[in-house]
Amino acid sequence: MTPFQRDMIAMLPRLRSLARALTNGPADADDLVQLTLERALKRPDLWSPGTRLDSWMFRILRNTWIDEIRSRRRRHMVLVDTDADHVGDRGAAVVEDRLMMSDIARAMDELPEDQRLAVALVLVDGLSYREAAETLQVPQGTLTSRLARGRAALIQKLDPELLS
């Protein structure tokens, strides 16, 4: 086993918990990790030895996730009428999926993508602000702002009972 392989295998649990915080269910999260792995292993030459493997993997995970969200929107656009009369069936399925989620997962699911990423990297993976900002390739001030807005939004979305 090469150091690259060892480090990559050691990262799998972290990728998975991050994916769980970003997506809305265990199956989605595992598919996201699998696609991330597939992309990373297809082009390992894109990783520069000496740089952080976790940041590289997290970036691939982020890109994979964003790509998937966009293609879901495209599918939704071509498949579903925009007038309210006809969204009923799919709406019901969404409501059902969401009923299975914990309150916190549901609140996370409602955050804008950039805020959800910031919250997941810092509160789930435990990265410092500097590390999270480097991973997302944004200034640290931007990271802090997304993180604070995301967490303030979670307070708004959660039942006050849960927060007391």
Added chain:
Amino acid sequence: MTEDERIVAFLDDELDAQARAEFSERIRADASLSAQVERHRRVKTLVGSTFKPVAGEPTPQTWSDAILAVGQAGGFHPRQRAWAAMAACLVAGVLAGRLAWPTQDVLAPGARVGGEIATALDRQGSATAAPVRIGLSFRRGDGRYCRTFTSIAAEVAGLACREKDGWLAQTVTVWRAGPDTSYRQLGSSTPSAVLASVDELIAGAPLTAEQEVRARGQGWRPD
């Protein structure tokens, strides 16, 4: 820095010593600030306790197998293209199985198909080049019309049948046309899950072009 930014930086231990001391002082003096800090503290705990334990679960064997398979391609030389290509083949083999990321976002059976796809189902002939491609049309046992469709742009493929109030999804799956997928080689652009659904429902042969024109003229209503 906004107040929320200061609060989270305080909780995450990202303030320098002086800012931290000053902020602690303010919290002591300000009950409403202190209450907001407590709410933020609770959110931090809740997010952590919900998602961090996931990292303690054993991960699927296929993931580490895929990583180890890459090594068997001759060691890790990240700058070598040839190696990367070999690795890609191995990875594709080990991780094979799912065509794409989940189908759950796509329409559930019985959901009404709308948008561009419904328009194409209504108006387009089979095998015509258009953003939405209609594969084939046929009749079900009860006489109702069904049609398969794919959209490369939307990465979706499916089968819908015409009911009284519109086209209802039978099978709609995520579908990505890879550069070398067998679908194209076979001249068919319909994935196997959709074809299986066709096999299940079809009564007789697919419609000919003439039958299709006639059905379309009748608004896809069974006689």
